[in-house]
Amino acid sequence: MAPFVTYISVALRKTLSQINYTPAFAGCISHSNPENRPLNKQVTMNTTVIHLRSESKPLERRSPISPASAKALLEAGYAVHVEKSPGRIYKDEEFETVGAKMVPEGSWPTVPEDHIIAGLKELPDDGSSLPHSHIQFGHCYKQQDGWAEYLARFARGGGILYDIEFLKGEDGVRVAAFGYWAGYAGAAVALLAWSHQVQRPGVPLGAVPLYSSAAAMVDDVKAKVSDALRTVGDFPQIIVIGSLGRCGRGAIDLCLAAGIPPSTLLKWDMAETAKGGPFKEITDSDIFINCVYLGSKVIPPFTTLESLSKPGRRLRVLCDVSLDPNNPNNPVPVYSSYSSFKEPTLKVPVQGDGPDLTVVSIDHLPSLVAREASDEFSGLLLPSLLTLNRRKTEGVWTGAEKLYHQKVQEIPSSAQFSLRNAIIEFCISYGGIKGGARPVWPQVRSSPEWGSSPTPSQVLLL
Incomplete structure (x- = not known):
């Protein structure tokens, strides 16, 4: 044999x-x-x-x-x-x-x-x-x-x-990165949300269109902002944190393309946030666009539910382009869910006398200008x-x-492939391995449907 x-x-x-x-x-x-x-x-x-x-x-x-x-x-x-x-x-x-x-x-x-x-x-x-x-x-x-x-x-x-x-x-x-276009599209949705909210307070923003081009998106945003200005009179005060990165540059470029005056744009980066938050400049703005890249370093939160609930808040729209709501290092820990193109804003549960506050938390913003x-x-x-x-x-x-x-190697044992309970399928061949001939190559299977040749066996690793 x-x-x-x-x-x-x-x-x-x-x-x-x-x-x-x-x-x-x-x-x-x-x-x-x-x-x-x-x-x-x-x-x-x-x-x-x-x-x-x-x-x-x-x-x-x-x-x-x-x-x-x-x-x-x-x-x-x-x-x-x-x-x-x-x-x-x-x-x-x-x-x-x-x-x-x-x-x-x-x-x-x-x-x-x-x-x-x-x-x-x-x-x-x-x-x-x-x-x-x-x-x-x-x-x-x-x-x-x-x-x-x-x-x-x-x-x-x-x-x-x-x-x-x-x-x-x-x-x-x-x-390679999509950062610029994420910031560009994020700022567009933020302006759409602000324009809608000042005209129809308490009514959620409806689905945003998937634009045929960036130019078409800019035209739509400009028109919506123009409509809102007839209601409120003043352009929104916008703070962009992470303004020196690709994402931040995209957000600023969209705002300028949509007709937002440079004087109403507050551009922050690491130098401005070094002192640690929460920052009153956020609550004093109409729109906050977060464009920071989250690394492993823990940073103080830029804003919190407590700071957003203080009297006198002006902020209406928070657009989190960085979008790591469940990351322990998230500097905007005021929401935990994602929004979508169909439902682009979520209500933030703040207290106090300020206007309704919504967050834009769409995790594939560049698809607006795909x-x-x-x-x-x-x-x-x-x-x-x-x-x-x-x-x-x-x-x-x-x-x-x-x-x-x-x-x-960082995967915790609870999520690892359980070797103790793994059923490993392998083949045992008794013949035909002569003169250097190769056996039939087996495969690991997840079902008990065994092939007929060669004879398979199951082994429980203990």
Whole structure:
């Protein structure tokens, strides 16, 4: 009888290594699969394949890859697969014209595991393991709500998260960001909210349109502000904190484009906030636009429910472009929920004699001006995408992968893949391993539906 041979999938090997667990039988992994061959999907051996997925988040129209960037990648020898998407700002035909391969919407989970999945916002919250490498905003490295569970999905599947927020060049500067357009769109919604509130106090602002262009948005905001001025007479006093960053510059540019006089714009940055809040200048303004980047350093809150409830408050609209409401370092801890394009404002539960106070807390503001935002962002990201075939040695990607593994180590035990209760499927073959012949490659499965050949077994790790 031929030798008794045991096989365990690469996905399991990756998972075990990422959470520092080495079972007694782990040695058989390298013995039976010395080339670390992917076990459950075909691979594309020579060409790097970039798979642009359709966004599942409602009303998310942006794309990290434009048709122009897709063309550049194709000309550089990459394969570009683009999921069909009725909601993307770029039409499918624009990608077809440059030669991209169009594939079904939502097909990314079934493609070969060496395909690199590119997207923007979070993946569907279905708890599935993620075996691919993903380029996206993970929103899970600063302990946001659900961060551990989301990150654990990559660890379980053996995938990698290349978090766009942390793709940095040798100078430590982010290679691509939507900050400018987030500030630009955020200021627009803030002005729409203020204009509506002064004319119809107590009535929530209705859905904001998804504009065809930034110019169309500016025209709409100017018209709404003009209507409001006939009611109140004076332009709003606006304070922008984080005014020297990309986000802050975008907010200020929108205000100026919409006709707000520079004299009514209060521009603050680190020098002005160094003394620590809460700041009376916020309550004395009509609109507060928060554009600071939240790092690991704890800073005193810029404003609080207590400071906002004091007599004489003028503030009507708080637009939090930074938008980390559940981050322990959040400097505007006066709300905990997200708003949306359909319901753009939420009421802040303040006391006192001031006007109603609403917060704009939309987490994909640049989608209001999706084409301009995507054109700029994809252009910034393209030089890094062109090095994906060298991602194991290229600094932008090696740094992002290193950070990913560091963050995996921070996952609390409650969210980790439970090895004690994990059912591990592996195959035991009794014959056919002669003359260097390869066995059938097994895969880790989540269901008890076993194949018929070779004979599988289940092992409960204790």
